[in-house]
Amino acid sequence: MIEVRKLTKRFDSHTAVQDVSLTVGRGETLVLLGTSGCGKTTTLKMINRLIEPTSGSIQVDGLDVQQQPSPALRRRIGYVIQDGGLFPHYTVADAIATVPKLLGWETARTQERIRELMDKLQLPTSLLMRYPAELSGGQRQRVGLARALAVHPPVVLMDEPFGALDPFTRKHVRRELFGLSELRETTVVLVTHDVNEALELADRIALMDKGRIVQIGPPDELLTNPATDFVRDFLDDKPHRLHD
């Protein structure tokens, strides 16, 4: 469970995130939705401390992330970014083994987990020794997810995880990945500017504008009971508004 309280981030004079509070329940998928530059990524990166907040607090399962040493945080929070975020000189096997190694897992246990994830994510084992440049976009995305899930983190953060895929592959890969029981049991915060993706994947959507949350609730509630004209227009008038 994630609890974010009055989170603010200022970069010099610019306030990227202002007074954001939200709770994500165990096993819930919360989607941070909004136009480019509204503060989604900054909010996400404060949860795993890639960015330090100016003020506010974040707890994951009752523990303040700012008090956590980095390896403990990596164990508890998986992270997936656009195009998988894989290191070019790491093979698929190396990539999935990254956090298990960091945590000192035995080789046999790591190998077993790699095999299990390859199977669950429908990645042929013939890809294990390949480098990211030798994979398709959809394969890179799956490997990125396998890496994030390797040590069964209770929380996974995803930043535009399907952003690099063409619309058809995107739909296909996200249905497949979000159908995984392993992911359904995980608490997920996903950033996107794609309304359809948000409506499809979210248990709840937090719609952001200029660093603030304008409305947070289940997709149906935002659609049928928008808090402001901005919310209504945003959900109504999808593609061109969102990709500008």
Ligand SMILES: Nc1ncnc2c1ncn2[C@@H]1O[C@H](COP(=O)(O)OP(=O)(O)OP(=O)(O)O)[C@@H](O)[C@H]1O
């Ligand atoms: N390191 C930084 N230094 C200064 N300003 C920053 C920095 N990182 C982000 N910003 C600014 O903070 C604001 C929010 O950025 P953020 O990346 O969180 O937006 P976003 O909603 O994720 O946008 P996108 O969908 O385009 O990634 C933007 O105005 C951005 O220019």
